[in-house]
Amino acid sequence: MTEILTPRLRLRRWEEDDLIPMAEINADPDVMRFIGDGSPRNLEETADSIERWEEEWDEEGFGLFAVELLGSGELAGFTGLSLPHFLPEVLPDVEIGWRLGRQFWGQGYASEAAHASLEFALQDRGLDRVVSICRPANTASQNVMRKLGLSLERETVHPAYGHALSVYGIDLTEYAG
Template identity: 70%
Template sequence: MTEIRTPRLLLRRWHDDDLAPMADINAEPRVMHWIDDGSVRDLDQTAEAIERAEEEWDEEGFGLFAVELLASGELAGFTGLSVPEFLPEVLPAVAITWRLGSQFWGQGYASEAAQATMEFALQDRGLDRLISINRVGDEASENVIRKLDMVPECVTAHPVHGYPLRVYSIDLTQYQA
């Protein structure tokens, strides 16, 4: 089982008891505002998303980690890697992504988890490049991306909703520099 410990977080595979707290996170309008059409997700949609994440682990050798606070054992959300099939113009690619409940914002957890995930991708999994896809205007995610030293690569449009997306990237040589 793949786990990563950071000073404050445990990044791990999903447990059955993660469903309810992740569904609560996905039900927050503030959390979902910048994702797809901004709609919140219910328990069934969350269960399907976790199932897809676990399948990606089995198929690709990477996926979305549940992010647990070491101090309390609380589920804060997720971070991890996925193939962004919804955006074919960037393929082949692996994207780093994250989603935390709003009560966990502004404390550096997203950056801490994303940095550990980037190291996992580029060193443990042997990927030579990562991207991040961010909806233009989502400043909180832009801040995390800047902390990861990713560089802007292009701007494109969401294929369904039409809003602008900025694609960032980092390759292994940039990461090691």
């Protein structure tokens, strides 16, 4: 089982008990405003997402980790690696991403979890490069990207929804950690 411990977090594969707390995160309009078409997701959609994330682990050898707080065991959200099929122009690059519940924002958890995922990409999976994609208005995610050493590479448009996207990237052979 793939697991990473950071000073405050445990990154791990998904468990059955994660469905309800992740569905609560996905149901929050503030959390979802920059994701896809900006709509909250329901329990069934969340279950489908978790199933796809687990399939990606099995097929690719990487995926999105459930992020658990070490102190409380509470699910904070996810971080990790995925293939960004929604934006074919960046493939075959692997995307690093994160989504945390609103109560976990502003505490450095996203940066801590994403840093561990970047180390995993480089050291455990041998990836040469990763990208991260967000809407230009998502300044919180852009701040995490910059903390990780990713640089803005280009602006593009979401092929399905037509809104602007910013693509950040990093060559992991130059990553300092």
